[in-house]
Amino acid sequence: MTMAQPGAVVAAAAGVLVLFLYSSIHKVDEGHLAVYYRGGALLTSPSGPGYHIMLPFITTFKSVQTTLQTDEVKNVPCGTSGGVMIYIDRIEVVNMLAPYAVYDVVKNYTADYDKTLIFNKIHHELNQFCSAHTLQEVYIELFDQIDENLKLALQKELNVMAPGLTIQAVRVTKPKIPEAIRRNFELMEAEKTKLLVVAQKQKVVEKEAETERKKALIEAEKAAEVAKIHYRQKVMEKETEKRISEIDDAVLLARERTKADAEYYTAWKMADSNKLKLTPAYLELKKYQAIAANSKLYFGNSIPSMFLDSCTFKHVAVRTVPEASLLSKEDPALSGESHLKKPERTG
Numbered sequence: 001m002t003m004a005q006p007g008a009v010v011a012a013a014a015g016v017l018v019l020f021l022y023s024s025i026h027k028v029d030e031g032h033l034a035v036y037y038r039g040g041a042l043l044t045s046p047s048g049p050g051y052h053i054m055l056p057f058i059t060t061f062k063s064v065q066t067t068l069q070t071d072e073v074k075n076v077p078c079g080t081s082g083g084v085m086i087y088i089d090r091i092e093v094v095n096m097l098a099p100y101a102v103y104d105v106v107k108n109y110t111a112d113y114d115k116t117l118i119f120n121k122i123h124h125e126l127n128q129f130c131s132a133h134t135l136q137e138v139y140i141e142l143f144d145q146i147d148e149n150l151k152l153a154l155q156k157e158l159n160v161m162a163p164g165l166t167i168q169a170v171r172v173t174k175p176k177i178p179e180a181i182r183r184n185f186e187l188m189e190a191e192k193t194k195l196l197v198v199a200q201k202q203k204v205v206e207k208e209a210e211t212e213r214k215k216a217l218i219e220a221e222k223a224a225e226v227a228k229i230h231y232r233q234k235v236m237e238k239e240t241e242k243r244i245s246e247i248d249d250a251v252l253l254a255r256e257r258t259k260a261d262a263e264y265y266t267a268w269k270m271a272d273s274n275k276l277k278l279t280p281a282y283l284e285l286k287k288y289q290a291i292a293a294n295s296k297l298y299f300g301n302s303i304p305s306m307f308l309d310s311c312t313f314k315h316v317a318v319r320t321v322p323e324a325s326l327l328s329k330e331d332p333a334l335s336g337e338s339h340l341k342k343p344e345r346t347g
Helices: 004-024 099-109 113-131 135-141 143-161 179-277 280-292 310-330
Strands: 025-028 032-038 050-053 059-065 069-079 085-097 165-172
Touching (some): 025 032, 032 099, 059 099, 069 113, 085 099, 085 135, 099 113, 135 143
Antiparallel strands (some): 025 050, 032 059, 069 085
16 A cells, blocks of 8 residues: 555646646637736736647636637617617628737727627617618618718727727628518519619610610711712812813813914915015016906007006007907908907097
């Protein structure tokens, strides 16, 4: 028995040591900080992720998350300004506590700070919102604004009460309302749906009419553009014809001017030539040739002066009388009808 007692003591000491080590070694997960309490007092040095040692049975710790976390607030009652009590099934608040603010937040609001700073504030802010609005506004008209209003109200309070705790998002589910009111809302929504359908059909008809109007406008503009093009084409054709006519007139004018210049030059040259050619001797020769070529001979002293002057006629009479006597001698047949006429007496 005396030999067994030391073994039992050693075993007991070993058990106590194992229990001491098990109670003193603890693990902190990633994204968390460990805050320590000794005798109920919060220690000032939090520990990061990993294994750490503390005094067993004297020091305790709690793990505080420093990454994004989602807190759910369920079955939140809300009374509207009209006295109707509605319930919001679930409100989700996405928040994050900065590591540098862990000690202050835990010291002021304990490690379960979200109950005081988030859960209770959600009830308070939501009831304030509902009490200031009607059921129609809370359930339909302003429901899409509840999330943003809660987020802004919470963050405004946290900036004062717990700096370092930020609200990332707030999600609110559709409120639960009394069955009779819900049916009325469903009927109202059905009527609104019908109205929207009618309005949509009206918009479709308006769009179709607008499309037809635009189509007609486009066609009219197209016809106007085509007519304008045709008009310009005709104007260009007329202008081209006018230019061609002007060119033809210019060509004709130049041709006639050239012809007139040529005739003028010819006449001018002939006039110069006649000046050189029509000398007094040449004119005298032509006069005698003309007289000789005449088939009638006139005798006497009273021959018109338009044919011959008096002296010239005398010479012609002297020459023609002997010739006539000779012809009558040579051809007796000519005596009855002679080509030479006797001069008429004027007395």
